[in-house]
Amino acid sequence: MQTISIIGNRRFSDSTLRGVMQTKEYAFYRFLSTSDTYDPDRLSFDRELLRRFYLESGYADFQVLSAVAELTPNREAFVVTFTVEEGQPYDFGKIAFEIGLPRVTEDQLADLVVSIEGEQYDSAKVDESVDAITDRLGNLGYAFVDVRPRVTRNPDRQTIDLTYQIGEASKVFVERIDIVGNVRTLDRVIRREMNLVEGDAFNVSNMRRSERQIRNLGFFKSVRVTNSEGTAPDRTVIQVAVEEQPTGEISFGIGYSSVDAVIGDVGIRERNLLGRGQDLRFGVSGSASSTEYDISFTEPYFLERDVSAGFDLFRVEREYEESSYDEARTGGSLRSGFNLAPDLRQTVNYTLKSTEIRDVEDDASRFIKEQEGTTVVSQFGQTLTYDKRDNRIDPRDGYIGQFTTEIAGAGGDERFLRLKAKGAYYVPFDDVWGLALLGQAGYIVGLGQDVSIAERFFVGGHTFRGFEKAGIGPRDIDTDDALGGNSYYVASAELAFPTGLPEDLGVRAYLFTDVGGLWNVEAEGPEVRDHNSIRASVGVGVEFVTPFGRIRVDAAEAVLKEDYDETELFRFSFGTRF
Numbered sequence: 122m123q124t125i126s127i128i129g130n131r132r133f134s135d136s137t138l139r140g141v142m143q144t145k146e147y148a149f150y151r152f153l154s155t156s157d158t159y160d161p162d163r164l165s166f167d168r169e170l171l172r173r174f175y176l177e178s179g180y181a182d183f184q185v186l187s188a189v190a191e192l193t194p195n196r197e198a199f200v201v202t203f204t205v206e207e208g209q210p211y212d213f214g215k216i217a218f219e220i221g222l223p224r225v226t227e228d229q230l231a232d233l234v235v236s237i238e239g240e241q242y243d244s245a246k247v248d249e250s251v252d253a254i255t256d257r258l259g260n261l262g263y264a265f266v267d268v269r270p271r272v273t274r275n276p277d278r279q280t281i282d283l284t285y286q287i288g289e290a291s292k293v294f295v296e297r298i299d300i301v302g303n304v305r306t307l308d309r310v311i312r313r314e315m316n317l318v319e320g321d322a323f324n325v326s327n328m329r330r331s332e333r334q335i336r337n338l339g340f341f342k343s344v345r346v347t348n349s350e351g352t353a354p355d356r357t358v359i360q361v362a363v364e365e366q367p368t369g370e371i372s373f374g375i376g377y378s379s380v381d382a383v384i385g386d387v388g389i390r391e392r393n394l395l396g397r398g399q400d401l402r403f404g405v406s407g408s409a410s411s412t413e414y415d416i417s418f419t420e421p422y423f424l425e426r427d428v429s430a431g432f433d434l435f436r437v438e439r440e441y442e443e444s445s446y447d448e449a450r451t452g453g454s455l456r457s458g459f460n461l462a463p464d465l466r467q468t469v470n471y472t473l474k475s476t477e478i479r480d481v482e483d484d485a486s487r488f489i490k491e492q493e494g495t496t497v498v499s500q501f502g503q504t505l506t507y508d509k510r511d512n513r514i515d516p517r518d519g520y521i522g523q524f525t526t527e528i529a530g531a532g533g534d535e536r537f538l539r540l541k542a543k544g545a546y547y548v549p550f551d552d553v554w555g556l557a558l559l560g561q562a563g564y565i566v567g568l569g570q571d572v573s574i575a576e577r578f579f580v581g582g583h584t585f586r587g588f589e590k591a592g593i594g595p596r597d598i599d600t601d602d603a604l605g606g607n608s609y610y611v612a613s614a615e616l617a618f619p620t621g622l623p624e625d626l627g628v629r630a631y632l633f634t635d636v637g638g639l640w641n642v643e644a645e646g647p648e649v650r651d652h653n654s655i656r657a658s659v660g661v662g663v664e665f666v667t668p669f670g671r672i673r674v675d676a677a678e679a680v681l682k683e684d685y686d687e688t689e690l691f692r693f694s695f696g697t698r699f
Contacts, residue, residue, distance in 0.1 A: 128204045132180070138171065138203075164188055164201065175207065176244035181274065181281055182208030211242040214273075214280035221289040222263060230254050234285070242281050254285060259325030264293035264348060264357045293323040295359060296351035302363040306340055310398040311361060313422055314338065316463075323348065323357050330463060335361065339514045340393045342366040368393035398422070400431075411439035429458040429468075443591040443603045443687070445485035446492070448575065449477040465507050472500045473533075476575045486597035488604060488644040492574045499533035502526060510547065517555055520546040529576075536568040537576060553629075555617045562610040571643040577605030580639045583692065585611055587635065587658025587677035592687040594639030595651040601685075604642050604649070611637035615662075631662040635677070650685050657681035 127138050168185045175183035186204040193200060213236050218227045233253035236246045251268050258266045267288040274281055295317050300308050312318075314334040316327035332346040341363040348357045370390045390402040400419040406412070419431035437450040452474025461467050477495040503526050510519035523543040530536035541563040548556040563578050581592030591603040615633040622628050640653040660677030676691040 128202060130205055130207060132178075132207055132210075138174070161190070164190060167203075171203065171205065173244070175205075179210035179212070179241045179243065180208050181211050181242055181244075181272070182206075184208075209276070209279055211274070211279050211281045213238050213240050213242055214275060214278070214282040217282070217284045219271075219284055219286045221287055222258070222266065225258070225261065225287070230257060230285075230287075233257055236283055247283065250285070254287070256325050258287070258290075259323065262292035262294075262322045262324065263290045264323045264325075265350060265354075266290040291355045293355050293357045295319055295321045295323055296353075296356035298359045298361065300361045300363070302341075303365060305365055305396045306363075306393060306398070307396050310338075310340075310393075310396065311335055311363065313427070315359075315361075317359065328359065331361075333511070335363070337510075337513045338393075338398065340365060340368050340398075411437070413437045413439070423457070427460060429456075431456050435474075440480075441591075441603075443589070444489055444574070444605075445482040445600060445602050446478055446489055447480040449479065450575070451475050452498075464509055465505070468504045468506070470502045470504075472498070472502065474498050474500075476573075478575065484600060486600045486602040486604065486648075488597065488646075488649075489574060489602055496534040496573060496575070497532075498529050498535045498576070499531050500527055500529040500535075501531065502528070510545075516545070516547050516557075517549045518547050520544070530568060535573060535576060536570055537565055537572055538568060539563065539565040539576070553617065553619045557615040557617075558613070559615070560610070560612040563608070565607050567643075572607055574605055577607060577642070578609045578639060579603065579605050580609050580611060580637060581687070582689065585635050585637055585656070585658070586633065586660055586675050586692065587679040587688060588656065588682070589687040589689045592689065593637070593656050593682070595642040595644065595649060596685045597644075597648050598650050598685055599648040604644055604651075606639040606651070607641040607643075608653075609637065609639040611635060620663075627665060629664045631664070632660075633662060633675075633677075634659045636681075650683070652683055654683060655681055656683070656686065 130138060165188075168188050171185055172183060184206045186206055188201070188203050190199045190201045192198075216234055216236060216238055218230060220227065220230075234250045235253075236243070236250055247270050251270060254268050255266065258268070267290070269286045269288075271284040271286055272281055273284070297319055298312065298315060298317070300311050303311060315331045316334070317324065317331060321327075328346055328348065332344055335341065335346070336344045343362075343364045345362045346359065347362075348359045350356070351358045368391060370392070371388070387406065388402065388404040390400070390404075392400050394401050398421050400417070400421070402415075402417045404413065404415045413435070414437075415433065415435040417431060417433040419429055421429045423430035432453060432455050434453045435450070437448070439450075440447050452472060454470050454472040456468060456470035458466055458468035475495060475497050478489075478492045481490050481493045504523060505525075506521065506523045508519075508521045510516040510521050521544065525539075525541040525543075527539040527541075528537070541561070543561040544559070546558045548558075550556070561584075565572050565576060565578070578594075579591040580594060581588040582590035585593065591605070594606045594609070595604040596602065597604060613633060613635045615631050617629060617631050620628050620630045634657065636655060636657045638653060638655055640651055642649070642651055644651075656679065658677045658679045658681075660675055662673060662675040664674075665672040672693075674691065674693050677689070679686070679688045682688065
């Protein structure tokens with residue numbers, strides 16, 4: 122066994138310090154090539170880790186006097202000995218500024234300092250303060266300002282006085298923007314996501330926002346936006362370095378329920394058509410009970426303006442076994458979107474569709490037989506989205522809120538007002554552990570008429586794990602037909618946790634719980650069950666990232682339900698990219 126000894130430590134135990142270091146006590150085999158064998162470079166890095174640990178714990182005078190690795194006589198293990206000198210602990214003393222920039226005052230920077238007088242000295246807080254001050258000055262146009270903390274020790278009082286020295290600098294302007302690494306994507310697709318152009322005053326926040334917007338395109342595996350000195354002291358060059366990734370997608374989905382309901386779908390999508398940033402999608406899904414076709418196209422910068430434009434066409438033929446009728450829906454929509462502010466986007470749309478309720482079974486609910494026939498819906502809608510997620514494709518941090526309004530009645534047969542809201546909040550704990558909180562709700566009301574079954578909400582399946590599609594909500598218990606509802610909500614909490622498997626296997630695991638309800642239908646009668654009660658499920662999900670695509674399996678059990686609700690055992694989905 123390799124042995125680690127630490128000499129000179131009085132404040133912290135050996136086990137605490139061993140936990141800081143990379144070098145561990147392990148079996149040493151001379152003839153095996155593993156990452157756990159003795160490594161001199163790792164030993165040097167451990168010296169630095171020990172130094173950081175002590176500096177962040179108040180010991181500003183800490184030193185590693187020596188780090189020696191000696192081979193045991195049997196030549197099968199090493200004895201590693203660290204000799205340290207801790208010194209005495211310090212607290213933060215007086216905090217001051219020396220500012221060499223015109224029109225920059227201490228009041229503009231004082232709130233950024235996290236090193237507070239009287240608290241235990243922590244070098245990490247000093248570094249955090251320097252970074253925050255540098256960013257603030259960058260937002261004021263000073264790209265290459267030098268911020269240095271001057272440390273004054275007071276051994277008798279065991280305090281350290283800090284003076285943040287800010288050197289002289291001139292405001293900086295963007296000389297040019299260089300884009301590298303894009304082989305397929307056109308330069309203009311990237312440039313239009315930049316919040317800075319040549320000639321603008323440099324701003325750190327705008328540069329970082331530009332990096333996030335480029336990353337959110339989903340076209341690149343990595344995005345790095347940096348700046349360097351230009352041809353003059355008041356000029357800077359911004360470099361956008363990207364690494365492209367596949368943007369074509371082909372997806373397959375399969376679902377399996379407790380009543381042997383199997384469905385499948387196939388989708389083909391190109392999110393960066395011909396490198397122009399255009400989005401084109403074809404979708405086909407089908408099973409023994411349904412067939413769906415849809416095509417959509419989006420031009421993100423219509424007529425070279427920051428306004429998106431697109432259209433959708435669809436044809437859906439579906440057997441609603443859960444409601445004992447078939448539906449055929451044909452239509453299309455036009456849509457446009459634009460930014461109202463950074464991270465705040467407005468979209469508007471118009472939809473025209475024809476819906477036919479047909480082949481209603483003889484033993485279907487009387488409330489469904491009343492719906493048989495064809496209706497035309499002429500509908501206007503809008504969606505307001507505030508998006509602060511770190512990544513739209515695979516978010517791990519940040520939040521998003523979305524509010525949608527739809528109104529029908531400008532022509533057609535249906536008249537209603539529908540409101541929907543969605544939100545998500547992501548909290549990363551580390552590279553693996555993370556929490557996602559998600560919620561959605563909806564309400565629809567008829568304007569002078571009842572809401573048809575084709576426009577009501579149905580909840581279950583992928584929208585509420587543990588329950589079948591349309592598995593909860595108002596139901597005719599005589600025929601077991603789902604009637605849909607006019608009001609619903611679903612809230613979810615999902616915790617990602619490590620599996621203990623090597624990271625390169627690409628396996629992620631989740632614990633989740635879903636809570637929600639669906640209620641409020643105009644149908645009345647002794648056979649109708651319509652309860653505003655809480656349903657809940659708990660489960661576990663596993664996601665596999667393979668060379669062929671991404672596989673997700675969710676297993677959930679309903680823990681709160683009504684007797685007439687329909688449950689589902691698990692769901693399976695598969696998707697890949699090309």
